[in-house]
């Protein structure tokens with residue numbers, strides 16, 4: 001089995017996590033991906049909507065394959081500038097509103113200016129409202145952005161360059177613990193992107209080519225369901241999507257494991273391809289779990305809803321508390337990268 005460089009994987013992941021990329025504002029993160037994958041001498045192709053596809057020659061072209069992972073994350077957009085100068089948000093991607101309360105944010109103005117602020121309940125101060133705020137259901141109406149600028153009116157907010165439609169990123173809160181745990185808001189799916197890169201780096205270091213010609217797609221609209229809909233070559237017959245595994249009560253996935261997801265909200269993944277991935281994991285003695293996810297969709301599903309006639313499977317590292325304060329362990333990232341290697345090199 002090839003060695004995965006765990007520290008290089010974590011270093012890239014941390015840099016990617018610290019680069020804001022809510023769906024619709026992914027240019028900076030994509031440039032980082034392009035640079036990192038470019039160092040493997042992979043020629044990038046940009047899709048019209050800003051995704052990246054890298055073509056890897058393989059030993060054979062009889063059954064071309066693709067891998068997908070996504071760099072976009074949850075985020076928000078300015079819905080309204082209130083008379084107070086505070087901002088109402090509309091969600092990008094799906095999350096529970098309570099999971100962003102108190103979070104630091106960056107508002108990206110059309111001019112390029114970045115304005116900092118934080119998400120607060122409209123009844124934030126306990127010295128004013130007492131415990132009443134505990135009963136307030138968190139929603140777009142009861143949470144708002146307070147800007148860290150001298151702003152007390154809509155006019156003053158607009159004078160900063162803030163407009164309805166500006167993208168808003170939530171702080172990633174990245175922390176790498178001594179014991180190998182990695183915590184951040186946006187491990188989904190930057191962890192997956194880092195696993196793909198680590199796998200390709202290991203293969204290049206060992207001088208191993210993929211068994212089949214393989215397209216690597218890093219998409220930028222997965223959280224809004226259409227990331228991998230376009231951009232893959234028409235002759236691809238097999239797609240393996242690398243995305244987070246759901247860890248929590250009732251789930252089989254774990255933070256130290258790679259999971260093969262065999263069913264999500266879109267129904268079953270391809271049984272034969274899933275079974276092949278399980279066989280490869282078993283043969284390489286990888287800590288694989290098999291799981292189903294109750295509320296989940298993926299770029300694999302997005303591909304499946306195109307006219308493309310392809311087999312699709314989904315694997316990924318276990319992420320606890322997804323679309324919330326996410327956490328994983330480097331063991332899961334390593335196992336995922338290893339399984340990607342085993343898949344790419346398998347005839």
Ligand SMILES: [Zn+2]
Pocket residue numbers: 070188189222243244
């Ligand atoms: Zn995801």
